[in-house]
Each structure stands twice: as C-alpha cells, then as structure tokens.
Amino acid sequence: MASVTSSATSPPRYFWIFLCLIIVSCLLLFLVPWRLWADFTDAVHLLPSSTASQSFSKTLNNSTIEELLHNISRQVKVPGVDCAAIFEGSKNETDAARAMTRNVSSPISDACYLNITENCDDFKKQRGYIMSSLTDEEEQFPIAYSILVYKDSEMVERLLRAIYRPQNFYCIHVDQKASNDCFEAITSIAKCFPNVFLASRRISVAWGWFTVLEPEIVCMEDLWKYRKWKYFINLTGQEFPLRTNHELVKILMAFQGAVDVSSSVKALDRRRLRGRNPPHGLRPAKGSVHIAANREFVDFVLHNQTSKDLLNWGRKIKFADETYFAMLSSNPKLGIKGTDKGDPENNHGWESFVRYKSWKWGPCAGYYVRKICILSTGDLPRLGKSIQMFANKFYLQEDRVVIGCLEEKIFNDTRDEYMGTKVFDTTLYQNATFIKNKFD
C-alpha cells in the first residue's frame, strides 16, 4: 500500500489510475448479469452485417452500385438462350432452350463449393452476391428465412444468392439424411456470411409426419434471437423467388402486419386427425405449409402454452405441417396479431401471395411428383406473370434453363428498380381481404 501512495506522488501514478480503470471495467464486465451479456453478444453478432453494408455503401457510391448490378446481370445471363423471349412466350426460343435444359451450364459439385468458399471475398465476388442493402427501405425491413434442405447444394446456393442481402437473416436446416458432402458444402457457404447460419439442431425429416414441422420450429427459435427482422418466410431448397428483395419488402409492407397463412376448415380430411380432437377446443383446419408471418405470430408459436399444446397434439396426427399453422390463423379466439378477425373461410379462403405452385389440376410444362408440378422452361411465361413471391418447385439437375432465366429476370429487375427504370406496383397486394380483416 505504502509503495502505491508513495508512487502516487510521482509521474507513474497515471499508470496506477489506468490499471485501476482496467481492473474495474474487467470486474464490471464479469458482474454483468448473464441475460445482459447475452443481449450484448447478440448485438455483436448483428454487427458484422450492418457494418458490412454501411462500409459498403460508404465506399461505393450510387454509380458504382449501378455498375455492380450491371455486372451481376451480365454474369448471370444464360448463354445461348433468349430468356426475355421465352418469358414473352416465344415458341421458337422455348423449343430451342428445351434442347439445352441439362447442359446450358455445368453443375457445381459439393467439392467445388468447399474449394471456392476457401476465400470468402473471392467467392462472394465471383458468384455475384449483392453485399449492399441497396435502398433505405430494404435496410429498414429485414426478412428472416428458414430454408429446409435435403440435397443439391448448387440449387440452395443459387436460391441464397437470389435472396441474399446483408440485412436479412437465413437459417438453413440440412436434413440429417442428406449426404455428408452436401452438408459440408452448405456449411462452408454459410461460413462466408455473418447472417447465414445452420439450424442449431439437425432432424431426420419424414414426409407427412411431425418431423416436417420440427426443423421449422428450430429455425424459428434460432432466428428469434435477432430482433430486427419484420417478417418470417419459410422456404425449401427447391424453391426460387419470383420477386426481388425490394419487391418482397414492398409486398410485406403492404400487408401492414397481416400474416399470409391460407387455411380452410372445410378442406380438412378429418381422418388425418386419427380420432384425436385438438386441445383447448380449437377448430381443426387445413392450410398451406408456406407462410409469411410477422414477429407476433412467431412469438406465439414459440412461447404461448396453447401453441405448445397444439404442437404436442401435432405429434400424433398426420400432416401436422398442413394443420398447425393453419389452425393458429383460423381460430380467431386466439387473437394473434395479424391473423383473421372473423372466419377466414368466408373472408378469403385460399387467398395467398406466398407461393406459385401448380397442383395436378393446374397447368404444367414439366411433370407431376406427388401431385405437384416440377416447373420447367415451358412454365416461364406463367412464372413471369405470376404475382406470387416464390415458386415451388424445381429440379435444377433436370432443367437448368428455368432457374437460369429466373435468375436473369430477378437480377435484371434488381438493377432496373435500383436505377429507377422499373417501378413495382403494390395496389394488387394492398387490396387483399386478409389485410382488411386482420387483428391489429
């Protein structure tokens, strides 16, 4: 002690003050309650994406971003195929493209992804990722995605590239049954982005049973930690966007908090319930497995006891994935913000903007698997005119033109909207009845 007081009179006392400050701040840091600490690490985890986009927009002026968007458009242009003409419905061009559906570009293998992601900066540049939020509107409206994957890393990567923006969040669940190479490839891709991550638990998914729903819940939990996103959208690795990020944001803003989860009580085949009535006197319903939900809806799914009971009940019935979300949205007594106040059946039934999906009774240029059309080059004119957000579903290895042309359109539209030469009209979406009838 004496030496400390004596030295306090000499110049090195600043050293001691400095040392004390360090010790005190270290103590403070360790005394911070766990929850606060978790908040802090959350915030830190959020930093890379936001700083990345900020430094990007600071170093890149508008004309550089325009140039970059032009570059990416050129890069994704499908060689030897006139996609614009196919979208217009040219039979000539469609027939010509049909001969090249498998060889218009070479597949990218799992091993190749391991290789090209070794240097993440090169990977992002080479593959043409948009590392800017582009507009303030988009930056202020992050979207959270879950992506369910069981094969084909190239398709997953191209989907990710088409919807990637630094402000969004992406949770990828790779089925336990997927090949190890595929898992490794997707892991290596995710590692290149601070806002892309793998689901914290891996589940072996069996079609038609509860396990289809489980990865979704895991991803919702993982995504919930990030507080900035406004809407949650669920995708599979075999789907592709029909809209640019800017268009998705405009549509979701037009929803004004409404959830897009179509449902119907009448359409439910009660045999699927296997004689088990839902808990809490809830009315069973059937609906789409594709949803666009607000934070309150996801909060309810994850944290409300009624929802947990319903989920447990779902373990015992068939096709819980088609029932669970539909029931949350078609039981007004739950009063979840953004769901329907009245009887959704009478109000809007199957009105939904989340997916273009052609069932057995719809048009299909490809072929049907489990009554759902595998979309192909011949479907492009319909896909181009569709008002939906995403399309289901594609087999990249069988038709590389349809994905190539959709990419061309998405990146062209991104470029043109940024330059202001294309304007996206949302009146159609604003008019939706599920928006008018929602709980506020």
Ligand SMILES: *[C@@H]1O[C@H](CO)[C@@H](O)[C@H](O)[C@H]1NC(C)=O
């Ligand atoms: C934008 O930035 C680039 C390179 O940083 C520069 O060459 C160009 O003159 C800038 N353009 C404008 C309009 O400021």
Ligand SMILES: *[C@@H]1O[C@H](CO)[C@@H](O)[C@H](O)[C@H]1NC(C)=O
């Ligand atoms: C850059 O573009 C954004 C949106 O396109 C616009 O709001 C902004 O004014 C532009 N800035 C400059 C310096 O041109």
Ligand SMILES: *[C@@H]1O[C@H](CO)[C@@H](O)[C@H](O)[C@H]1NC(C)=O
């Ligand atoms: C666009 O591509 C050209 C030619 O490959 C290149 O010189 C330029 O740096 C690229 N611009 C941007 C912003 O990436």
Ligand SMILES: *[C@@H]1O[C@H](CO)[C@@H](O)[C@H](O)[C@H]1NC(C)=O
């Ligand atoms: C995309 O833009 C390029 C260049 O402007 C154009 O040649 C091409 O036809 C466009 N593709 C589509 C699908 O619109």
Ligand SMILES: *[C@@H]1O[C@H](CO)[C@@H](O)[C@H](O)[C@H]1NC(C)=O
């Ligand atoms: C398209 O078809 C017309 C006849 O219908 C033919 O004259 C023309 O050469 C074809 N164009 C191409 C590019 O194949």
Ligand SMILES: *[C@@H]1O[C@H](CO)[C@@H](O)[C@H](O)[C@H]1NC(C)=O
């Ligand atoms: C693609 O494959 C088809 C046969 O499936 C062949 O006729 C065509 O020439 C090939 N095209 C290219 C660009 O290799």
Ligand SMILES: *[C@@H]1O[C@H](CO)[C@@H](O)[C@H](O)[C@H]1NC(C)=O
């Ligand atoms: C991986 O990349 C290295 C160069 O970085 C290259 O020499 C090698 O051939 C690549 N391997 C594969 C399988 O693409």
Ligand SMILES: *[C@@H]1O[C@H](CO)[C@@H](O)[C@H](O)[C@H]1NC(C)=O
């Ligand atoms: C998401 O989509 C998959 C596949 O279509 C489906 O199985 C799953 O239940 C969906 N999840 C939600 C939350 O709708």
Ligand SMILES: *[C@@H]1O[C@H](CO)[C@@H](O)[C@H](O)[C@H]1NC(C)=O
């Ligand atoms: C769960 O939801 C029910 C029905 O909306 C509501 O009455 C209850 O208060 C909620 N519980 C909690 C803990 O939020």
Ligand SMILES: *[C@@H]1O[C@H](CO)[C@@H](O)[C@H](O)[C@H]1NC(C)=O
């Ligand atoms: C939206 O609704 C208004 C009035 O209800 C109607 O005049 C308009 O045509 C509708 N627009 C679209 C795109 O459906």
